[in-house]
Amino acid sequence: MSNKEEITLTIDGKQVSVEKGTTILEAAKKVNIDIPTLCFLKEINEAGDCRMCVVEVEGRRGFATSCIQKAEEGMVVKTNTPNVIEARKMVLDLTLSNHERDCLTCSRNGNCELQDLCIKYHVQNVEYEGERTEHEIDDASPSIVRNFNKCILCRRCISTCKKVQEIGAIDCAGRGFESSVSTTYNDSLKDVDCTFCGQCILSCPTGALQEKESIEDVWKKLRDPETYVIVQTAPAVRVALGEEFGMPIGTNVKGKMVTALKELGFDKVFDTNTGADLTIMEEANEFIERLQNGGTLPMITSCSPGWVRFAEKNYGELLGHLSSCKSPHQMFGAILKSYFAEKYRIDRNKICTVSVMPCIAKKYECSRPEMEVDGVRDVDYVITTRELAKMIKQANIEFTELEDNDFEDPMGEASGAGAIFGTTGGVMEAAIRTAVDTLENKSIDKIEYKEVRGEKGIKEATLNVAGKEIKIAVASGLANARKIMEQIKENKSPYHFVEIMACPGGCVVGGGQPIKSSKTRSAVDVRKLRADSIYAIDEKSKIRKSHENPFIKKLYDEYLEKPGSHLSHKYLHTKYNAKAKYDI
Amino acid sequence: MEEKCVDKKVREETKEILEKHPREKDQLIMVLNDVQEKYGYIPKQSQLVISEYLSMPMAEIYGVITFYSRFTLSPKGKYNIAVCLGTACFVKGSEKILDRVKQKLGIDVGQTTPDGKFSIDATRCIGACGLAPVFTVNDEVYGKATVQMVDEVIEKYQKM
C-alpha cells in the first residue's frame, strides 16, 4: 500500500486514479491510452520540446504537455481532439521538412521513432518544405558516426551525455532554426571529451547517431579464403541479440547465435567469457599482489574502454589505480594470435579476429596502438550486437528457427564467472570468487555476492577474507565513476578494489546493444531483464569460478605459466597514458 | 612559438577576469561578457580556461556563446559597422542602408573583409530612434542615414 495521496482524473472519458505527482502521460498509460512522444525519454529527457505529446485539458487555455505536466484531481483530459491531431501532424510535417529523408537506406529504417509516428499519423507528404540545415557528417572517430542531417533536435543524446554520464561532450549550439547538437566548435568526437560510451546512440530516436560500422570489412575477410577468421562474442551479446529478431528482451540465444556465426562462415566461434576467465586470473592475481605488497589501492578494473578513455582524459595523474589487465576480448585476441596460432599451426598473420561486442568503445579500444604484440593486432574488428544482427539478416538466415550449438572446443569453455562480466558488479563478483579462494587457499562455498548486484549506481561491500577486511565498490555510469575518482583524488577513498563500467548498468545496456524505443524503456527495465538472463546462465553453469575452468588451467600449464608471468605481461597486460581532454 | 605565447597571455588574462567573479557556474555569462569586451571576441584559449575554472564542459560553453548574439567566436574588423534594424529604423528604410553597406564592402552580416578592416553587424534598436535610420562605426553614431552617407562614411574609413 502506498501512503501517497491518490487523485482521480478523467482521460478521454475514462476515469483513472493515480498517485499524486504522476504525469498525464503515465496516467493515460494506466487506461491503455498511448499518447505519442518523441523527445521524451523517461527520467533522462523530460523537456516537452517536441510538442508531440500535447493534449487538451478542460478549462485550460492552450495545450498541456502531457510528458511533464502532472495529473490533477478532477482534471478532464482529451488526448485526441481534432485540434491536438492537427498540431501533432504539423509538428511531424515541420520535423520532416528539415530531416534527411533517405529512410529506406537509413541504419534505423524499421526502428525509428519518427518513422513510427509518421506511419501512425499517416503523413503522406510534406506540406511545408523549405530550407534545410546542413551538417557535415562526422565519421572521424573509430566508434561513432554523427549525421545531424537526420537530427530532429529532441536532445535526448544531450541529456544522456550531460545528465546521466555527466560528460557533456555534446550540447545544443546556435539558436532558432540554426540550432544543432554540437561538440565544442563542432569538432569531431574523437578530439573532444567524448568517451565513446555510445549511450547517445541508444537514446537517439532516428539515425542521427550510429556506430561506425565494420560489417563490410568483416564480409570481405569472410569471403577471403586465405584468411582464417575467428569470432568471439561478449557475454552480454547473447542475452540481447534475439531482440533484433523479435524475441523477448533478455532471451538467451547463445545456441542460435553460435549456429548463425558458423553459418556466416567464421572458421572458429569462441566465447569471450573464456577471455573473461583469463582476465580474472590476471586481475585477481594483480589485486592480491597490490594488497600484499603495498601497491596502489584501490585497484580499479579496466575492462571498460569507455571508462579507460574517461580516466585517461580526466584523471591522468591517477592512472596507476587502473589494473594493467587488458579487457577480456583483447586478452583473448592476443591468445588466439599466439597460443592458438602456434598450437594449431596457423600463420598468425593470416588470422583475423573479430569481436562481437555490446559496446562501441571496443571499436576504439581495438584500434589503440597499445593493443598489439610484436606488430600483430590483438583484435582486428569489433562489431556490435546490432551489426551482427544485420549480418545475419543479410545472409538470409532465419534466426529464430535455428537449432542450438555450442562454442567450439578447445577454447569454448567458460565459467559462470565469465558470463556475469556482462553486467555491472559481474567483474567484481567474478574476481572475488577467485581472489577469496586464493587468499583463503581453499575453495570457499560462497559463490554469489548479491551485495554487488543490482541497479544502484555505486554499490559497496566489506568482505572478511583470511582475517582481513577488504572494502570493495562497484560503480556503473561515468557520473558515478567521477564520484569514485574524486574521492581518490582527495585521498578519501576507503576502498581496496573497485569495479567501474562506463555504461550505467554495465555491458547489457552498452552502446552497441539493440536500441529500445522510449516507449519500451518507459515500460520495462531492459537492464534487469538482460542481467537476470546473465545471472541465470551463471547459476546453471557447472563451473562458476574462473580458476576452476579447465581450459584456463591448461593455458597456464602449457603456455603462460602463471598469472603475472613474463608472457602474461607480454600478451595480456597494457599501459595507459594521460590524454588531453580536448585535442583542439 | 609566437602563437603559443599569445595563447599563454590569453590564458593568464582570462584567469584574471575569472578571479573577479565568484567561482559559480551562474557566472558564465558575466565572465563571457567581460572576455568579449576585452578581445572583441571569445578566444578558444579563454574557453578552455573557463571550462576548467567553472568545471563546465567546453560544449556547454560553446552552446552558450553561440546562443547569445553579443558573443562572437572570431575577431571583428577594425571598423565594425552596425546597422540598426530596430522597427523604428526599419520603418525609415534601414534595409536600404544595410544593403548598401553590404554591397559597398562585398561582405555579409557577421563577416569581416579579408583585410580585417571592416565587419558588418545588424543590430536591434540602439536607442537612437529619434535619429532613425541609424548606423554606427565602432562607437560613432551616424543618424538620419542615407545611401549617400553610407558611401561617404565608408570612404572616409577606407582612407584611415
Add this chain to the structure above:
Amino acid sequence: MKSLEEINQIREQKRKELDLRVNLKANTREKHILVCRGTGCTSSKSPVIIDTFRKLIEEKHIENVKVIQTGCFGLCAKGPIVIIRPEDTFYAMVTPDDCEEIINTHIVEGKLVERLLCKDIDESVVHSLDELSFYKKQKRIALKNCGVINPESIDEYIAFDGYKALEKVLTSMSQDEVIEEISKSGLRGRGGAGFPTGKKWSFTKMAEGDQKYVVCNADEGDPGAFMDRSILEGDPHCVIEAMMIAGYAIGADKGYIYVRAEYPIAVHRFQVAIDQAREYGILGKNIWNTGFNFDLEIRLGAGAFVCGEETALLESIEGRRGQPRLKPPYPANAGLWGKPTLINNVETYANITKIILNGADWYNSIGTETSKGTKVFALGGNVVNVGLVEVPMGTTLREIVFDIGGGIPGGKEFKAAQTGGPSGGCIPKEHLDTPIDYESLSSIGSMMGSGGLIVMDDTKCMVNLAKFYLGFTVDESCGKCTPCRIGTKRMLEILTKICDGEGTESDIEKLETLAKNISKASVCGLGQTAPNPVLSTLKYFKDEYKAHVVDKKCPAGECKALASITINPELCKGCGICKRNCPVDAITGEVKQAHKINPEICIKCGSCVEKCPFKAISK
C-alpha cells in the same frame, strides 16, 4: 551608513536646493542647465555639450550656474535637448557649437536664443516645456523623475521623495498591507501580458521556500522600444526602491536585475545607484534597524530577445542558454534555482513607490475600468515627434499619434500603427479611436506589449512588415520547440516568396494554418505570439496580400521584386539629380532631356524617387 534621520535631513535640505527644477517661480539666483544624457541624445553628442558648457562656465568664471546631466525628456526627435531652469527654456537640436551662444546670450545677457527654441507641430515657437503639445496629454508617473534629476545622484533622488515609500513600508506597513495596497491600485504587469501585479506578489509571498528572490526584467527586447532603458537611465533608484518594497512584501532578501549588455549607460547608472544605496546603508543588512535585509545584483544579458520571457530570463541568470521552461510551475513557486521568485519589469516597478506614497485610490482613479494608471510608449516610425510618452490608460491611439506625436511627416497618410512589437499586431486607420488598454488592444488583434508603438505611413507594405517581424522572430527563436524553431522559419519563407512575387493564393492559406498551429503548440510566449504580426496584417490588409500573389503588385511599392521604377517623361526636366544619386548608374539621359532608367541595372533602392525635385519618378 546613514540613519533614517540623516536621510530625512538630506531630503529636506536638498529639496530646497532643487526647488528650481520643478518650480518656475523658485526664489533663487541659481540656474541649472539640464542636458539630456539618455542614449538618444548621447548618440548625438550630448556629453560633448555638457563638457563644453562646463568649460565655458569655468573660463568665464560664471557663478550660480550648474550643468546637470539628466535622463530622457521624451522628445527624442528634438535631441539633443537642453533645458534651462527655473525658467524652463527648451532648446532643441543643440550642437556643441551652440553652447557658447547659449552661455553668452541666455546665461550672461538673460535673453533667449531664438533660433534654438523648440518649435511645436504647428511651427509655433515654444518657450518652455509645458507649452509643447507633445507634453499636454501626457501624465508622468513612471517617468516622474526622468529629466528632472541627475540619475547619478542619490541625494537628488532622495530630495524628490526618494526612499520615502520604503520608509513607510518598513516602518508602518505589514507585508500583507503592502500587497493589499498594490492589489487595490489595479496595477498590472507592464511587460506586456498585463497580469495583476498584486496577485503575483501575493502568490510569491504564499509560496513555500526558505529563500525567495525578487527579479527585475530589464531585458527590453522589442526592436522598437526603449521605455525601460529610459527609466533605468533617468531614475535608477526608483527601481531599486520598488524592488526592496517587493522584497519586503514577499519575504525576499536578494534581488537580481537582468539588463541587456547593449544598454551600457543604463547598466552603469544602475551600478552607480546600487553602490550609492549600499554606501548609505539603504541596501544591506538590518536596514534602518528594521531587521530587513536586502541586496541587489546586476546580471547582464547578451543579446537574446527570448530572455525577456521570464523563465528564459531565469535560465540566463543561472548562466545557461536562455531557453524557456515549461509552465507550470510558475516562477512564483519555482523560479531562480527552483526558489519562489517574483519577476516584474522595469516600468511596473517604476509605479510602485508612487502607489505606496499616494495611495491605491489615487492610482486607481487614473485609467480605465480594467487598466489602471499610465503606460509609457516608445513612439517611433513615421511620426513627427519620435520619443517617449507616458499617457493615462484609455488615451486613444489617435491622441497619441496626432496630438502628442504630431501626426505623419512629409504630408503622407497614416496607414497603421504597430504595438507589441514582434508579439503584437497592426492597428489600421479604422481603429484609431480605440482607447489604449489591455483588453481593447487584444480585442482588435494586437496587444499592449511592453510599449513599442510604431507608426507607419502609406508607403509601407504590410506584407513586408510582417516579413520583417517574422525575420526577427526566426533570428530570435531559441530553437527549443519544433513549432517555433521550424514553423516560424517556414512562415518567413512563405512571406519572402510572396514579397518576391512568387507567392500563390494557397500560400496565404498555408500561412494561416501554420500561424494558428504555431500559436497553439509552441512552448513559450515568443512562439505563441510570433504569428501575431501575420495574423493581424492578414486580418486588416488581406487585399494587400492578394495584390502580391494575384496581381503581382506591391500597392505600397515597397517590395523591390514587384516594383518597377519609372521616370515620367512629361514631368522630368532633365536636371540630372537622379542620375547623380543613383548608386548603380542605372539612369541615363542628357541634360534638359527626359531621363531613363535601365531596369536591368536598377536595384530599386528608391533614392532617385526621393531625390527628384519634380516628383517625376514613381515606383
